[in-house]
Amino acid sequence: MPRKDQIRNRRRLLQAAREAFAENGPEASIEEIARRAGMGATTFYRHFPTKDDLVDALLDELGEGARQVAARAQEQADPWAAFSLMFTEACVLDDGDLALFDLLGQVSPPSAARAQAITAEVIAPVVERARAAGRLRGDVDVADVAAFMRMADSAPPRHRRKALEILLYGLAAP
Structure with missing residues (x-):
C-alpha cells in the first residue's frame, strides 16, 4: 500500500x-x-x-469516465440500447481533456497503441454485441464507430447531440 x-x-x-x-x-x-x-x-x-509510463497513466486516467459508461452499457439487456448509451455518452471528456487524450496518443508509438487499446476496450464489447444481435450494420467495425464518435465530438457543442443522433441512426442495421 x-x-x-x-x-x-x-x-x-x-x-x-x-x-x-x-x-x-x-x-x-x-x-x-x-x-x-x-x-x-x-x-x-x-x-x-519512462515517459511512456507517465503517458499511459494519463491515458488511463482520462479513459476512466468512458470505462464507467461502458460498464453501464454492459448492464443494458438490449444490445442496441447498450450501443446507443455507449455511443452517445462514452466521450465524457471536456474539450480540453479530449484534445489532451488525442495529443497523448501521438507522443510515441506505444502511447498510440495504448490510446487505441483504451478506445477498443470501451467500444468493442458493445459493438460486437450489437452486431451479433443484427442491430448494428455489419459493415461497421470498432474503428469506424470510434471515428464516428470523434466526428460528433468535433462538432460545436450545440450541434453534438444532433450529430450523435444522426450518426446513430445511420449505424443501425436496415
Missing part, C-alpha cells in the same frame, strides 16, 4: 504532466514536468520509469 506522500506526489506529477503536455505538446520534458510538480527527476522516475 503506497504511503500518503507517495500518492500525493504521484497525483502532483500527473497534474503537472497534464498542464505541461497541454501547453507544450508531446515535447514536454520529464524535467519540466518534475519542476512543475515541485520535485526532482529522481522522484519522477520512482513513479514513472
Whole structure:
C-alpha cells in the first residue's frame, strides 16, 4: 500500500504532466514536468520509469469516465440500447481533456497503441454485441464507430447531440 506522500506526489506529477503536455505538446520534458510538480527527476522516475509510463497513466486516467459508461452499457439487456448509451455518452471528456487524450496518443508509438487499446476496450464489447444481435450494420467495425464518435465530438457543442443522433441512426442495421 503506497504511503500518503507517495500518492500525493504521484497525483502532483500527473497534474503537472497534464498542464505541461497541454501547453507544450508531446515535447514536454520529464524535467519540466518534475519542476512543475515541485520535485526532482529522481522522484519522477520512482513513479514513472519512462515517459511512456507517465503517458499511459494519463491515458488511463482520462479513459476512466468512458470505462464507467461502458460498464453501464454492459448492464443494458438490449444490445442496441447498450450501443446507443455507449455511443452517445462514452466521450465524457471536456474539450480540453479530449484534445489532451488525442495529443497523448501521438507522443510515441506505444502511447498510440495504448490510446487505441483504451478506445477498443470501451467500444468493442458493445459493438460486437450489437452486431451479433443484427442491430448494428455489419459493415461497421470498432474503428469506424470510434471515428464516428470523434466526428460528433468535433462538432460545436450545440450541434453534438444532433450529430450523435444522426450518426446513430445511420449505424443501425436496415
